[in-house]
Amino acid sequence: MEAHIVMVAATGTDSPVPGFVPAGLERWCLRMGPEEAKAVQDALVLTALLEHPVPLVRAALADNPAVTPAMRRLLRLDPEPAVRVAMATSPLTSSATLWQMATDPDLHVRLAVAGNPHTPPCALVLMAHEPEAALGVQVARHAAATQEVLEILAGHEAAAVRIAVARHPHAPESLLMALAADATVDVVVALCMRPDLPEAVRDYLRSHGNADVAGLARRRWIVPATTPFTTYRFPVGAPG
Numbered sequence: 001m002e003a004h005i006v007m008v009a010a011t012g013t014d015s016p017v018p019g020f021v022p023a024g025l026e027r028w029c030l031r032m033g034p035e036e037a038k039a040v041q042d043a044l045v046l047t048a049l050l051e052h053p054v055p056l057v058r059a060a061l062a063d064n065p066a067v068t069p070a071m072r073r074l075l076r077l078d079p080e081p082a083v084r085v086a087m088a089t090s091p092l093t094s095s096a097t098l099w100q101m102a103t104d105p106d107l108h109v110r111l112a113v114a115g116n117p118h119t120p121p122c123a124l125v126l127m128a129h130e131p132e133a134a135l136g137v138q139v140a141r142h143a144a145a146t147q148e149v150l151e152i153l154a155g156h157e158a159a160a161v162r163i164a165v166a167r168h169p170h171a172p173e174s175l176l177m178a179l180a181a182d183a184t185v186d187v188v189v190a191l192c193m194r195p196d197l198p199e200a201v202r203d204y205l206r207s208h209g210n211a212d213v214a215g216l217a218r219r220r221w222i223v224p225a226t227t228p229f230t231t232y233r234f235p236v237g238a239p240g
Contacts, residue, residue: 050071061086076100089115119142136161166179173201176194177200177204185212185213
């Protein structure tokens with residue numbers, strides 16, 4: 001029961017929690033108006049929860065809209081990675097904070113940053129230079145990945161990252177053409193699966209040096225007939 005009350009307070013669904021504020025401070029709050037007293041009690045509850053020994057409770061604060069910017073800074077710097085992951089995944093976390101968290105020492109936190117739709121392109125650039133394949137894939141899948149980010153990741157040594165780049169809807173034609181010559185067949189096959197592949201890249205793939213890739217490309221995009229022919233039209237009024 002006590003754990004449930006604490007989690008309710010952390011998430012902000014039913015705050016303040018009766019009995020959570022020390023009695024002396026509660027009497028001091030009662031000297032104020034009801035709205036002022038509630039605001040102070042809420043702040044005292046949240047401050048107490050920031051120091052709670054259970055990381056899950058502190059992590060729940062990340063999605064509480066009543067948490068102030070100063071409190072969010074403490075959550076960003078929390079020694080427990082699970083709390084920082086909660087901050088990195090929260091829709092309430094600002095782009096500026098996500099940029100700061102893009103260099104977090106814990107990989108799980110950086111993965112969470114890369115998966116947050118509010119993560120700015122400048123943070124994606126930072127993470128695109130990292131060697132971890134899982135992080136590269138996550139960054140390459142981000143909707144805000146710029147051409148600069150995708151070009152960095154196109155040179156990643158992990159094929160899974162280059163495949164993610166090949167599938168990105170905003171990858172420019174020049175980058176797709178470069179990936180069409182990738183030494184790993186799986187990367188090229190991923191290109192063949194794109195429904196919006198530019199015609200110049202399709203032509204290249206149809207004549208690819210790998211027979212399997214070329215065959216796949218020809219089956220997906222049938223080469224139009226090139227044999228010239230003439231359609232004869234009878235003159236107006238002629239029999240036929």
